[in-house]
Amino acid sequence: MSRWSSYNVMNPGGQGTSYGDVQMRNKAFCDNSKDQILKIVENLVTKPHLENEPFTIADYGAADGSISMELMTDIISTVRSKCGKNKEIHVMYEDLPQNDFNSLFKRIHGIIPNPRSYLLDHENVYVTSTGTNFYKQCFPSNSVDLALSFTATHWLSKPVYVYDHVYAYFTQNKDEYNAMAKQAADDWVLFLKNRTKELKPGGWGVFAAAGSKDATPEEPACVAFHDQLIAMGTSWKDLFDQGIITKAELQRGTIAACSRSPRELEEPIRDSVELKTMGLKLHEIRLDAIPCSFVSEWRQKLEQGIDDREGVARGITKYFKTPTYNTFYTALSSDRSEEQKLQICELFYKGMEERLLSKHPEDLTPYYYYASTYVQKE
Template sequence: MSICRGILSLRLKGPINLISRWMSYNVMHPGRHGESYGDVQIKNKNICDHSKEGILKIVGNLISKPHPENEPFTVAEYGAADGSISMELMTDIICLIRSKCGKNKEINIMYEDLPMSDFNSLHKRIHGIIPNPRSYLLDHENVYVTSTGTNFYKQCFPSNSVDLALSFTATHWLSNKVDIFDHVYPYFTQNKDEIDALEKQAADDWVLFLTKRTKELKPGGWGVFSTLGTRDATEGKPAFVAGQDILNKLNEVWNRLFSRGIITKAELKRGTLGFCLRSPRQIEEPILDSIEIQNGGLKLHEIRLDTIPYFLEAEWNEMFRQGNKEREAFARDFLKYLKTPFYSTFYEALEGQRNEEQKLQICELLFKEARDFFLSKYPSEFDIDYIVTTTYVFKE
């Protein structure tokens, strides 16, 4: 039986299982069993590295002020996945503190992610059982590591306990999904009412995230939150969303599955991504409007908007320049990279009554068709630059 006929012959009955969808659209899916987030996504480090200089400057300033002798310097990372992306940054932070405060200064590194996250790989990496990138714990004493499977829309650590709060490529995930028919990336909807509701949710979530961090930060502590974003429209130039060609292609393929009768209308709608790639305006306005943030003493220092060339594009352009025209390898790498953040959304969109095999077949079909498109292209043929926003805040 063909995949399509198998899927089409399925009869759907009863309500979908909402419980299993709780916050699961944002679970990362690195691929094969045994593969961890950093095995596939290590190049996201480009985004983390981008703000490294600014972060180290903040740490330098923080430790130049009198820091209570027997109080650890505490770094918290939110949406940390398996800790691979920030490993080198954490090492640099530790080295800087060691160089200024000596080897006895206690350093506390606290990782946060969702309860379903792969904490096993995080701890294996921190203890060097997964050896690359090299863990700081192998080279430094008096460094204490803890992790919590919480949800960064809640308070995750005790009040006034954090010197430096960090997050990379995570704060665009929303606390809840708003499903729409128009597009897999909801902010591309043409419906004005939907846009207003979506904008409100993104603003409320951002304020909620910052309000919780405000509680956790020590007075004088800093937060640096970097993630993919949108460049606002300017005169004559439309807004540009990080990776927008990818979002449009996924939308096209998902819609094609619906028009071919492979997925239902309800599934089409539920295949909506639960994130907002905020623009500097969407980052700044909610902060300035929030009494709660102001009362908590959190101040906005700076919002940076940078364009980082998409790493695969740069790599493959270089290979093409050297005469290697391996489209297959490009499409394969690209798809693996895309699946990690997107797979769960589409998997969770499928009706609860479908059996596991059918769900896997539909997801494979979606990503195979996206892969076939990329297979027919060269990286330079589509616009996938990374727009990265970095928000610097401090608590008075």
């Protein structure tokens, strides 16, 4: 029996190890859409809104709520400045049932004090949460004004296993690649169908996640976290080549995620008659290159005469351990002892760190592709 029962569960929480304690760097991804989201909120609340209806925001794949806390505070301030202090605001958080909701509640009520919770400064704000998978309907129909999701929708509803890599995007097997691409397209439509049901007519959805850039005649394709995923793939394969993991374990070590390109995000929406019938309108898909903070920090240190390459490799590996640990832990046979599984996982991440260290930081992709989709329900 695994420690956590799902391949894509992030961090189980605990003193100093809640999601926000270890993944605060992800706030840069959330901040990337902030200005545009606040403009959407301004427009939404200036439209005639029923006086006795709350303004409802939903955050899907919210983890412990730490990353979107500042954005939520700004959204609440925007609603307040337009509608006054009596306007009720409902913030709904969604994540998998195994998520660390304990830290979410502690953060929202200020027991974990940083970042500061909006609930401490604003009246008439109500918070609820659900542990329902976002590939299902999570909230009542026509109940959401603004649906948000950051760095979560690249997680698929199930893994598409491949033998030759930890990330199906890199497989050389055409059939396996096509199976993954189909799963990613079907999941995206399923996610959007459920959000469309939940949105109020006129409501907006902003769904932003790890993205990729299709190949052009000038440049090869590039996926978010390209170098990190390559280093991981090599380290997992090394364990197999050294006889440490079996062929079945090699295959089960496939991350159930797909960083879609704007084309891969747009085509399934355009092709779905059902989404159109339900009233979903695509406004924009934006692909941004967000600076890799590990490389930027290395450059800053270098200017002060410190060439901390070890720090870059260690930092990136630690950052990646949180979202991927459970994939590799659960890939290991249930016949293995707990101690053996922990040792293999440690070897795996050590191998990843060494692979990253063998690359000069200047040769690491200095940005991450991040794709943001803006939709509205008519």
